[in-house]
Amino acid sequence: MRTLTDPRFPARASRKAPRLLLVNPWIYDFAAYDFFAAPLGLLTLAGLLLCRGYEVELLDCLAAPRRPGRYGTGRYPKEYLPTPPMVADVPRRFGRYGASEAAVRARLSRLAPPDAVLVTSLMTYWYPGVVSAIRLVRAFFPQAPVLLGGIYATLCPEHARRVSGAEVVLPGPGEERVVEELAALGLPPPRPAAPGEEPPWPALHLAAGLGFLPLLTSRGCPLACDYCAVPRLSGPWRPRPPVAAAAVLEHWHRTLGLTDVALYDDAFLCRPAEHALPFLEEVARRGLKLRLYTPNALHARFLTPEVARALKRAGLVEPRLGVETAARWEDRPDRKLAPGELEAAVEHLVAAGYAPGEIGAYLLIGLPGQEDAEVEASIRAVRRLGVRPILAAYSPLPGTPAWPRAVAASRYDLEAEPLCHNNSLFPCWPRFSWERYTRLKRLAHGA
Ligand code: B12
Ligand code: SF4
Known part of the structure; x- marks a missing residue:
């Protein structure tokens, strides 16, 4: 277990702290390579939420053993899938990149039920990964509200509201809104922000296998x-x-x-x-x-x-x-x-x-x-x-x-x-x- 983190992250959240599950979805694409790809937005929010006293778990659907490349990059495992009909004019093989569904299910089955789920999104055209991850998390934790943010949610908010399956779609930088939204769901932060406090560090220690x-x-x-x-x-x-x-x-x-x-x-x-x-x-x-x-x-x-x-x-x-x-x-x-x-x-x-x-x-x-x-x-x-x-x-x-x-x-x-x-x-x-x-x-x- 690594211990050193932002000195402001508490070593352990209080027993009554709301439990949050943060999810980095799979990539669905024709081609994808981990070329310095890390869910930095989600890890930034994780740092902030830890500082406010929430208990935070990360589920990274892209964390899977990969063929290592140079400088800590690597090749994701790919599972081939049928190409969606609207883009079937392209002679390339579509698929899902990252951990297998079985591995993600196994991880979910070991987690305590969260009070809320926070899902990130990156490229707009990777939204099928967002939809699948939300569907799967919901099957395990039907009571937990799902909040979706990130780049797809910001650039295509109406689409995300229609198809993602999230209760709340929050466009824009999450720092300003995520704690507010959690409080509105009845999950106020255990600790208030100190006036003039420096923004927290991204919680990189949560990302397993970072290269x-x-x-x-x-x-x-x-x-x-x-x-x-x-x-x-x-x-x-x-x-x-x-x-x-x-x-x-x-x-x-x-x-x-x-x-x-x-x-x-x-x-x-x-x-x-x-x-x-x-x-x-x-x-x-x-x-x-x-x-x-x-x-x-x-x-x-x-x-x-x-x-x-x-x-x-x-x-x-x-x-x-x-x-x-x-x-x-x-x-x-x-x-x-x-x-x-x-x-x-x-x-x-x-x-x-x-x-x-x-x-x-x-x-x-x-x-x-x-x-x-x-x-x-x-x-x-x-x-x-x-x-x-x-x-x-x-x-x-x-x-x-x-x-x-x-x-x-x-x-x-x-x-x-x-x-x-x-x-x-x-x-x-x-x-x-x-x-x-x-x-x-x-x-x-x-x-
Ligand atoms: C770093 C980066 C990359 C990295 C890797 C990113 C990764 N993690 O995989 C690399 C270099 C690999 C990359 C590659 C590409 N990228 Co790029 N990339 C970026 C960049 C500059 C920053 C993303 C980032 O991490 N930001 C920092 C974090 C802190 O911000 P964030 O993720 O947005 O998170 C914040 C909010 O969104 C929100 N939030 C996030 N999650 C959640 C969750 C909840 C619940 C809530 C409430 C809020 C929330 O709060 C966070 C903190 O403020 C963006 C531009 C930008 N400024 O966003 C382009 C961007 C995402 N990339 C883009 C493009 C075009 C590409 C490429 C196609 C470029 C190319 N032609 O090769 C490739 C595609 C790779 C692929 N396989 O398809 C486009 C998006 C395209 C699209 N259709 O969506 C962007 C927007 C740039 C642009 N041109 O406008 N990229
Ligand atoms: S606005 Fe232009 S210079 Fe600035 S990040 Fe986008 S492409 Fe680069």
Whole structure:
């Protein structure tokens, strides 16, 4: 049993504390890989609820023995399932990723009945996992009310209210509302919040088999790219005090013995002098031997020589830059790159000691109306810098400026069916084409 947690988490909840079951559902998809995927939203709420004195159990339907990959990532077990009819035009095999249903049932049968169940959700098109997990938990604990939150619940609240089976769907950040809602259900917090209290640490010790540390040093993003739901999900950029973020990181690094770290920030490098630089310097000052990774990409614009050196010193490996397109400068779908900024960022990273081939550049493909010629030109522009192009397929997101164009371009009814938001389907292409995708992928790989 690991003991060290946020010093504010009580060692044991009082005997009368309401008992909460927190659930991370399965993934239902054509393809899924644990590429630094951890239920950080749910673990953040778990930290808060522990601090308020609730008793908390985590049921993680994705926690299953997996084939290990690099840096603490891994391959989930997959059980093949019939492809849902509305997306059956795609020649890919659908399935459920994570623990087997038998393993989840066995875990549920060992749990004491909870007073309430809190379910998270991530990608909108993974909602069938939410529905199955709620159905199963209900079969075991029919008396316990189910609250659903997370990204699907925020972006598709009406759909979630109709199909999820949850009593309460709570869009938006949960910190502000979850305790209130539990109190409304007759489960008030055993301990009040202290005025001016720092936000609690995510309760990472609850996540069995974590291979890396997920870390958020800030929330939100100051930009508003057409295709991105972050402004709606997380709002404006709000940093955590950088020294406190480094302390949280050191704590979990020492407690869990993990050295791989995935930064989940949407805009880690925003205002670097105030945030990223002091954070990275504090990580280096504490002498932490870490490997940092940015699966969500860094903003090239903020990558000054000083930032590049600090990233290298703190242990960042394989820097990934959000480029999206390196060929279209007028009428870009994003607000994050101007001519010359990518070249400068690469130059600074190389000067800081990164090999160009170690640097990755995300390029968006599958946007409504996007021509292959634009993607090809972007791939070439990135390759000319010696950098690795990484194709990221577009997933349409309700409520974003690009949504009406996506709805108009799609061969699916995106408004009615979140399953069709799946980026593996290339929902805004007139039809799915392995040949088209493979050709672009080969070009990106330099084949
Ligand atoms: C980290 C991240 C990833 C990570 C892993 C995430 C994971 N856990 O699996 C990686 C890098 C792997 C990833 C990959 C992708 N991602 Co991503 N990712 C994110 C990101 C930046 C942060 C998510 C996060 O953990 N936030 C931090 C936590 C604290 O917030 P949270 O989970 O929302 O939880 C809060 C609330 O939702 C709420 N809450 C949560 N649970 C509950 C439960 C209850 C009961 C209550 C009341 C409240 C509540 O309270 C929490 C605390 O405030 C989001 C953007 C964003 N800012 O949300 C995009 C985002 C989720 N990703 C997105 C996309 C498009 C992708 C990719 C398709 C990109 C690509 N083209 O390759 C891939 C898809 C992977 C796949 N297999 O299909 C889209 C969503 C797409 C969709 N249709 O839903 C988002 C929204 C970004 C965007 N473009 O707008 N992603
Ligand atoms: S910069 Fe990134 S996180 Fe910010 S709005 Fe654009 S795509 Fe979203």
